[in-house]
Amino acid sequence: xxxxxxxxxxxxxxxxxxxxxxxxxxxxxxxxxxxxxxxxxxxxxxxxxxxxxxxxxxxxxxxxxxxxxxxxxxxxxxxxxxxxxxxxxxxxxxxxxxxxxxxxxxxxxxxxxxxxxxxxxxxxxxxxxxxxxxxxxxxxxxxxxxxxxxxxxxxxxxxxxxxxxxxxxxxxxxxxxxxxxxxxxxxxxxxxxxxxxxxxxxxxxxxxxxxxxxxxxxxxxxxxxxxxxxxxxxxxxxxxxxxxxxxxxxxxxxxxxxxxxxxxxxxxxxxxxxxxxxxxxxxxxxxxxxxxxxxxxxxxxxxxxxxxxxxxxxxxxxxxxxxxxxxxxxxxxxxxxxxxxxxxxxxxxxxxxxxxxxxxxxxxxxxxxxxxxxxxxxxxxxxxxxxxxxxxxxxxxxxxxxxxxxxxxxxxxxxxxxxxxxxxxxxxxxxxxxxxxxxxxxxxxxxxxxxxxxxxxxxxxxxxxxxxxxxxxxxxxxxxxxxxxxxxxxxxxxxxxxxxxxxxxxxxxxxxxxxxxxxxxxxxxxxxxxxxxxxxxxxxxxxxxxxxxxxxxxxxxxxxxxxxxxxxxxxxxxxxxxxxxxxxxxxxxxxxxxxxxxxxxxxxxxxxxxxxxxxxxxxxxxxxxxxxxxxxxxxxxxxxxxxxxxxxxxxxxxxxxxxxxxxxxxxxxxxxxxxxxxxxxxxxxxxxxxxxxxxxxxxxxxxxxxxxxxxxxxxxxxxxxxxxxxxxxxxxxxxxxxxxxxxxxxx
Numbered sequence: 001x002x003x004x005x006x007x008x009x010x011x012x013x014x015x016x017x018x019x020x021x022x023x024x025x026x027x028x029x030x031x032x033x034x035x036x037x038x039x040x041x042x043x044x045x046x047x048x049x050x051x052x053x054x055x056x057x058x059x060x061x062x063x064x065x066x067x068x069x070x071x072x073x074x075x076x077x078x079x080x081x082x083x084x085x086x087x088x089x090x091x092x093x094x095x096x097x098x099x100x101x102x103x104x105x106x107x108x109x110x111x112x113x114x115x116x117x118x119x120x121x122x123x124x125x126x127x128x129x130x131x132x133x134x135x136x137x138x139x140x141x142x143x144x145x146x147x148x149x150x151x152x153x154x155x156x157x158x159x160x161x162x163x164x165x166x167x168x169x170x171x172x173x174x175x176x177x178x179x180x181x182x183x184x185x186x187x188x189x190x191x192x193x194x195x196x197x198x199x200x201x202x203x204x205x206x207x208x209x210x211x212x213x214x215x216x217x218x219x220x221x222x223x224x225x226x227x228x229x230x231x232x233x234x235x236x237x238x239x240x241x242x243x244x245x246x247x248x249x250x251x252x253x254x255x256x257x258x259x260x261x262x263x264x265x266x267x268x269x270x271x272x273x274x275x276x277x278x279x280x281x282x283x284x285x286x287x288x289x290x291x292x293x294x295x296x297x298x299x300x301x302x303x304x305x306x307x308x309x310x311x312x313x314x315x316x317x318x319x320x321x322x323x324x325x326x327x328x329x330x331x332x333x334x335x336x337x338x339x340x341x342x343x344x345x346x347x348x349x350x351x352x353x354x355x356x357x358x359x360x361x362x363x364x365x366x367x368x369x370x371x372x373x374x375x376x377x378x379x380x381x382x383x384x385x386x387x388x389x390x391x392x393x394x395x396x397x398x399x400x401x402x403x404x405x406x407x408x409x410x411x412x413x414x415x416x417x418x419x420x421x422x423x424x425x426x427x428x429x430x431x432x433x434x435x436x437x438x439x440x441x442x443x444x445x446x447x448x449x450x451x452x453x454x455x456x457x458x459x460x461x462x463x464x465x466x467x468x469x470x471x472x473x474x475x476x477x478x479x480x481x482x483x484x485x486x487x488x489x490x491x492x493x494x495x496x497x498x499x500x501x502x503x504x505x506x507x508x509x510x511x512x513x514x515x516x517x518x519x520x521x522x523x524x525x526x527x528x529x530x531x532x533x534x535x536x537x538x539x540x541x542x543x544x545x546x547x548x549x550x551x552x553x554x555x556x557x558x559x560x561x562x563x564x565x566x567x568x569x570x571x572x573x574x575x576x577x578x579x580x581x582x583x584x585x586x587x588x589x590x591x592x593x594x595x596x597x598x599x600x601x602x603x604x605x606x607x608x609x610x611x612x613x614x615x616x617x618x619x620x621x622x623x624x625x626x627x628x629x630x631x632x633x634x635x636x637x638x639x640x641x642x643x644x645x646x647x648x649x650x651x652x653x654x655x656x657x658x659x660x661x662x663x664x665x666x667x668x669x670x671x672x673x674x675x676x677x678x679x680x681x682x683x684x685x686x687x688x689x690x691x692x693x694x695x696x697x698x699x700x701x702x703x704x705x706x707x708x709x710x711x712x713x714x715x716x717x718x719x720x721x722x723x724x725x726x727x728x729x730x731x732x733x734x735x736x737x738x739x740x741x742x743x744x745x746x747x
Contacts, residue, residue, distance in 0.1 A: 001472040001484050008473075013487065013497045014524060014556050018564055020493035021582055025571040029263045032278045032575060033338075039280040040288075044345035047292040051248070057280065058289050062246050064276060066199065066208025067215070074219040075107045076118075098122060099160045101143060103399050104167075106216055111418065112411050114213035115404055116169040117143055119160035126163040127377045128221040129229045130214055130243075131156035132171070132236025134257070134303050135192065138401050139168035146401075155231055155365035162374070165226075167217050170408050171235060172206055174269075176309045176319070177402070178409050181646050185654045188311035189319040191409050192271035197653055198416035198644040202423065203664035206271050207242065209412055214243045222249060229377045233257045233364040234303040234324075238272070245289035252376035253290055256298035256364040259283050260327045261335050266570035269305065269322035275663035276576030284338040291343045294351035294376035297336055298369045299360040302326040320658035321563070329360035351376060413646060419666065420644045426667040431676075439680050439713050450677050453669055454584070454623050457662060459577035461585050464490045470593055472500075478531050480504060481546040486553075488589045496586035498555035499529040501546040506599050513604035513743040514551045514594055516587075516627075517542035520611030520634075522562070525554035537634075538610060541730045545608075548736065550743070551600055555590060557583055559612050566659045578662070580619050591626050603628060604743050610634050610730055611693070622677035629742050630678050631735050632671075633686035634728045636721075638698040640666045650692060672705035675719075679709055682742045685721040686735050691728045718742070 043053035117139040140146035142156035180186035232240030237258030244253040308319030371381035435441035476483030529542040542552040595602035606629035609617035614635025621627035722734030
């Protein structure tokens with residue numbers, strides 16, 4: 001093709017595209033460590049100045065982990081006093097020699113309570129401690145009431161045995177007993193993942209919910225005016241670190257079995273996935289929010305998690321992969337050294353301790369760790385704290401731990417469903433500053449919303465930084481058109497790839513409209529643009545449009561390779577990126593190239609995508625205004641319900657597509673709002689009655705908001721929805737007429 005280099009080689013260009021994006025992300029993860037410095041302006045002249053200088057980082061961290069909801073006033077329930085003599089016998093879970101144990105629950109958010117055990121010393125407590133077990137340990141295990149945790153690791157019991165009032169919350173565990181809906185479908189997702197999927201769509205996390213529960217406990221503890229500490233292991237270690245980073249009421253912290261470099265977060269369980277975390281925060285940076293308060297990192301064995309639970313016979317296998325293993329001691333030491341470097345200028349030096357247990361493989365709660373914690377908390381290591389409790393508490397009235405876990409799980413699931421029901425109103429608040437008085441004022445309003453969508457939802461990658469270097473090779477020819485494969489460089493290792501079909505009846509100097517024809521999940525441009533293939537979903541619609549006189553271009557999008565592309569997404573999320581971030585930059589480069597061709601009208605380039613291509617049709621033209629028109633086929637939906645409903649059989653909550661949730665989309669942009677970013681440009685929906693991706697009622701409900709926006713601006717002729725009696729497919733009737741009407745190609 002004129003003006004291009006020859007495209008050579010026989011490798012799979014789609015696979016190479018995915019590999020190239022992976023390489024780019026791997027470099028970006030490594031680079032993120034040094035890039036974080038731009039967000040920090042630590043003032044080390046004094047402890048007070050330091051704390052003031054990191055307050056903005058602390059606020060951003062709270063938002064990042066989803067601690068954004070106002071807690072209800074704290075009320076500790078099922079215990080009327082802090083002494084067993086004032087509590088009814090049926091409130092007592094167990095008794096020890098020096099303290100009493102109570103089953104308790106406390107208020108956190110509307111409809112959400114925390115539950116756990118309160119270990120109350122009979123003498124005046126020396127301190128108050130939230131003891132956080134790994135999420136697969138029950139509070140009773142940590143208190144020595146139930147088997148499952150070695151005695152040396154029962155740090156909850158041991159702290160109470162030596163004078164601390166200890167509260168041990170229940171954490172959402174990694175089992176899958178209650179994941180799903182028995183009236184719809186049960187799945188093998190860990191409980192933590194099932195909550196995460198819906199919460200992520202609204203900017204919340206399982207982690208954030210549990211931090212809120214701990215913060216509520218601190219609200220209750222604060223009334224006693226005693227030193228407050230947190231001590232956590234495994235998932236509890238994560239929560240101890242995160243909570244201490246947020247709340248300066250915590251005076252001493254132990255993080256056991258968690259602290260390490262976090263640049264391989266993508267390989268951990270998905271419920272630890274935090275959008276944008278690594279742009280500003282690794283474990284060392286989070287720990288620097290705890291400083292100057294004492295912090296003890298205990299290097300011991302981590303919980304060993306090889307992956308999600310195996311599905312039972314009545315569960316769908318839909319969980320995301322992810323594992324946890326004990327890291328090499330050298331990695332923990334290197335991250336701790338980073339922490340020390342970050343605060344090295346602070347005087348007096350904060351108390352930072354790395355306590356290693358059996359070269360990093362021993363049990364949590366080592367004697368030296370416990371003594372260091374008590375010394376930091378109350379000024380003395382305590383009366384002979386050892387690895388063996390003085391006396392085990394004994395069961396008095398066993399707690400039904402399964403029923404309690406179910407309550408805790410269902411409350412958080414219901415909270416996500418509450419967020420789903422309220423999300424329409426949150427989006428209305430978000431869009432309240434948009435000016436609908438005229439087309440011009442609307443376009444001006446959308447500039448801010450478009451930038452927000454790109455920056456905060458999609459993830460704005462750097463602009464292309466290498467020459468385009470177009471390469472082509474001729475692959476098709478019919479009586480109507482000639483087809484070429486095309487590659488265009490975007491970044492090092494990252495390129496755009498597709499197939500252009502050029503009509504043969506072009507007159508000299510003529511400029512034609514272009515329709516970019518986008519395939520769906522696991523698709524290839526050949527399914528769209530090969531004249532010898534009639535795929536039942538695509539019907540070679542790029543060919544059909546080329547025969548009508550359009551130049552067509554079928555891009556390869558990177559959602560291909562089964563879980564391979566989902567691994568890219570897991571790498572992208574902690575960098576505040578998504579696959580759409582790459583796709584946007586690929587399309588920018590594609591638009592640049594198409595616009596440079598002498599036979600293309602750069603003002604008449606339209607987008608038409610099916611299924612995953614329909615998702616792109618909602619997002620890419622919303623951001624790139626050079627697309628003059630967009631058609632969403634076989635995807636337009638009440639998208640937030642589709643991603644988060646625990647009741648609808650077609651919901652992605654039950655599917656293996658763990659890539660579907662998009663961070664905080666639910667409170668900012670549903671499909672109607674995305675279409676508003678396309679307005680006033682023409683926009684169309686193509687929908688088959690038998691298309692299982694959604695329900696006609698959902699699609700119509702959401703599209704009504706799209707249509708109303710066009711009507712309010714006097715543009716009703718620029719939007720349309722065609723519903724045909726068919727499945728998940730290109731229908732190519734009303735949509736082709738829509739293209740003709742708005743692009744008017746020469747015949």
